Amino acid sequence: xxxxxxxxxxxxxxxxxxxxxxxxxxxxxxxxxxxxxxxxxxxxxxxxxxxxxxxxxxxxxxxxxxxxxxxxxxxxxxxxxxxxxxxxxxxxxxxxxxxxxxxxxxxxxxxxxxxxxxxxxxxxxxxxxxxxxxxxxxxxxxxxxxxxxxxxxxxxx
Amino acid sequence: xxxxxxxxxxxxxxxxxxxxxxxxxxxxxxxxxxxxxxxxxxxxxxxxxxxxxxxxxxxxxxxxxxxxxxxxxxxxxxxxxxxxxxxxxxxxxxxxxxxxxxxxxxxxxxxxxxxxxxxxxxxxxxxxxxxxxxxxxxxxxxxxxxxxxxxxxxxxx
DNA sequence: ATTGCGTTTAGAACGATTCTAATTACAGTT
DNA sequence: AACTGTAATTAGAATCGTTCTAAACGCAAT
Ligand SMILES: [Mn+2]
Ligand SMILES: [Mn+2]
Ligand SMILES: [Zn+2]
Ligand SMILES: [Zn+2]
Numbered sequence: 001x002x003x004x005x006x007x008x009x010x011x012x013x014x015x016x017x018x019x020x021x022x023x024x025x026x027x028x029x030x031x032x033x034x035x036x037x038x039x040x041x042x043x044x045x046x047x048x049x050x051x052x053x054x055x056x057x058x059x060x061x062x063x064x065x066x067x068x069x070x071x072x073x074x075x076x077x078x079x080x081x082x083x084x085x086x087x088x089x090x091x092x093x094x095x096x097x098x099x100x101x102x103x104x105x106x107x108x109x110x111x112x113x114x115x116x117x118x119x120x121x122x123x124x125x126x127x128x129x130x131x132x133x134x135x136x137x138x139x140x141x142x143x144x145x146x147x148x149x150x151x152x153x154x155x156x157x
Numbered sequence: 158x159x160x161x162x163x164x165x166x167x168x169x170x171x172x173x174x175x176x177x178x179x180x181x182x183x184x185x186x187x188x189x190x191x192x193x194x195x196x197x198x199x200x201x202x203x204x205x206x207x208x209x210x211x212x213x214x215x216x217x218x219x220x221x222x223x224x225x226x227x228x229x230x231x232x233x234x235x236x237x238x239x240x241x242x243x244x245x246x247x248x249x250x251x252x253x254x255x256x257x258x259x260x261x262x263x264x265x266x267x268x269x270x271x272x273x274x275x276x277x278x279x280x281x282x283x284x285x286x287x288x289x290x291x292x293x294x295x296x297x298x299x300x301x302x303x304x305x306x307x308x309x310x311x312x313x314x
Numbered sequence: 315a316t317t318g319c320g321t322t323t324a325g326a327a328c329g330a331t332t333c334t335a336a337t338t339a340c341a342g343t344t
Numbered sequence: 345a346a347c348t349g350t351a352a353t354t355a356g357a358a359t360c361g362t363t364c365t366a367a368a369c370g371c372a373a374t
Contacts, residue, residue: 022340022351043331058354063331079238086330087238099288108291113283119272126270131256133305134265142297148290179320179371200362215323220362242331243361
């Protein structure tokens with residue numbers, strides 16, 4: 001998986017260059033951290049980690065850089081509610097779903113299963129009768145429940 | 158559909174009574190408005206409408222009442238991001254999905270299609286290999302795209 | 315009618331995000 | 345290597361949505 005992250009980083013840097021955006025040390029530091037982060041971090045998460053090696057880093061810069069990536073389609077934003085209402089940022093551009101643990105809040109990527117034609121036509125029908133003429137651009141799916149670790153903990157108590 | 162809303166209202170009032178919560182005029186006004194609202198209103202939306210007929214109503218009361226309903230499982234909360242980051246409240250307790258318009262932000266309920274066993278087992282497998290041991294409590298699905306009205310507008314321009 | 319305690323209220327506090335205006339520094343030019 | 349235009353960074357203020365607080369109120373049981 002290291003190569004995958006490397007590729008992500010390259011794509012991000014290329015995009016900044018191509019858009020004539022400046023390759024500042026702040027941006028590169030954010031990119032290095034973000035491209036390898038599977039945890040769906042909040043802006044706070046990233047800021048806190050960046051601060052240790054980059055004490056002058058500002059919040060606005062974190063948000064600005066994530067915005068630039070989002071504009072390029074290289075990052076997306078998740079709003080999952082729950083404890084903290086903070087947005088979570090996702091460097092994984094492959095279409096995928098999310099499993100969110102009710103107890104610990106961990107977010108896991110779930111690759112999309114190629115859907116059976118019968119099922120997807122049934123879904124399409126349900127959609128079309130409830131929202132006629134709606135044209136779908138994307139479908140998001142969130143599984144809510146308990147991750148393996150939290151389920152184990154719950155059984156012990 | 159009027160009867161359905163009436164039933165919702167009755168269930169909400171019954172629940173307050175059963176929980177020994179007081180049937181204040183504020184709560185009843187919120188319930189009357191909310192039980193018949195298919196638009197997934199924000200707290201602001203409800204507050205603004207309540208204020209016209211109930212000028213002393215406070216924000217805290219709106220939130221408190223929605224919390225009480227949520228605790229009873231009679232209301233749920235949606236965090237869809239986008240323009241406003243405000244939570245949307247949903248009095249529809251049937252399991253259902255949502256179609257959200259990118260342009261106008263409208264949210265439409267989509268009943269769940271009874272899934273084909275083949276498809277759901279494929280999904281289960283994808284979930285289990287990416288998040289082994291995760292126990293699912295609920296699945297949320299959001300269709301993003303353009304509603305019929307906004308698509309029409311887009312074609313004209 | 316009395317009264318206790320749950321409820322409402324206005325406004326302050328809070329967390330997350332965006333904006334502002336002054337400073338800094340990248341990258342292209344000389 | 346120095347210069348320079350302009351984009352980016354910074355700290356802090358502002359804003360938005362939501363929750364908290366403490367005092368006043370009023371439902372409902374007696
Ligand atoms: Mn993800
Ligand atoms: Mn709904
Ligand atoms: Zn967990
Ligand atoms: Zn629309």
